[in-house]
Amino acid sequence: MATIDRQAGTLALAHALSAAERGLAVIPLSRTKLPALRSPHHGSEQPCRGECGRFGHGVYDASADPARVRALFAAAPWATGYGIACGLPPHHLIGVDLDVKSGQDAPAALRELAMRHLFTIPPTVVVLTPSGGRHIWLTGPPDAAVPNSAGRLAPGIDIRGAGGYLVGPGSRTDHGVYAAAPGTDRLPPAPCPPSLLRLLLPPPRVASGSTGGGHHGHGLIQFVLAAHEGQRNTRLFWAACRAYENGIGPALTEALVDAARTTGLTEREARATIASARRMTGLTG
Known part of the structure; x- marks a missing residue:
């Protein structure tokens, strides 16, 4: 006991x-x-x-x-x-867990993502962890279930979504006390920026196709092709991350570049975004 x-x-x-x-x-x-x-x-x-x-x-x-x-x-x-x-009404909470253990600099990785995908984290609840990390509270739409993930966006960035939970401020653990960052404790959780939300949600599945990587590869290409102005880099980055995580990154690279060029990106921009996704996932095939 x-x-x-x-x-x-x-x-x-x-x-x-x-x-x-x-x-x-x-x-x-x-x-x-x-x-x-x-x-x-x-x-x-x-x-x-x-x-x-x-x-x-x-x-x-x-x-x-x-x-x-x-x-x-x-x-x-x-x-x-x-x-x-997380994920329950009325807030449909999404937790962005920034870890700083093992030499990771998750806050810097989040800033890089924000600059690349043109979003800013609005004023919201921030909980400081005993290890020096932080939990950022955001809200999501009721019709979209954000999945839990660990290090998928970048090393040290974990996401708490549907089926997950965040340690609440005031909790005491073996490693110390969780506390709300000064000035944030009474703020309402802020809406997740749309560009960040698109990175957190899985791409739509396409039932058929013959693109390299099978049905999943075809779905990723269609996801990129459906991008509107302002979404092109975000969608390409997401698709490239999924491709590398599923072991089809190298096989799908040229098709992703072609799709990105169709949406209006230059070849140089497309290859830079895909290279960034490869580095973020830490995978090469």
């Missing part, structure tokens, strides 16, 4: 209830940042996302209802923090 720190638990519940008042669905977390309640189906292959009515389903337990939040924390008196579920 985990040691019960009643003061930390009381503070965690208070912070969780404050988040719930803002419409954020929460769950109790242990000092390891994992959900505090163990699955009631431990050792079973029974698929359940909370339909059984018991606690212990991780992010699927998340709620903004104060009575349910109190019940969750009462069932986990050892909890010292809380998680905020």
Whole structure:
């Protein structure tokens, strides 16, 4: 049984209830940042996302209802923090997790992406992590589920989307306390810039085609060809990242360049964007 720190638990519940008042669905977390309640189906292959009515389903337990939040924390008196579920209404929260461990400079990588794709991060909630990183809170549209990812946009940048959660400010962990950056704690989560959102969402699938890389390669080419002015670099970068992640980058490069030139980019611009995608993914084939 985990040691019960009643003061930390009381503070965690208070912070969780404050988040719930803002419409954020929460769950109790242990000092390891994992959900505090163990699955009631431990050792079973029974698929359940909370339909059984018991606690212990991780992010699927998340709620903004104060009575349910109190019940969750009462069932986990050892909890010292809380998680905020992403992707749920009304905010459809997206978390941009900037890591600085292992010599990574995720903030610089995000600035490079912002300059290349012409977006700025608006004033929003920023949570400082014990390791020196930060979580940027953004909101997404209700009709688009942003997937979770780790290091896909750039080394050190993780995305928390549908099915994921963020450690809430005020949470105490084995490594320290999460805290809102000064001046951001009462800000509403800001809308995700459209250019960044396009990088986070998967490209549309195309059912048929004969482009190198099969159906997936054809879909990426069509995604680039559908770009309007202001989207061309963004769509090409996204498509090139997906191509390299799926092992078809080299085979699809010339077709991507041709598609980009069709949309109005120069060959030099297209090859530079594809090279940037290759570096970002850290892959060569």
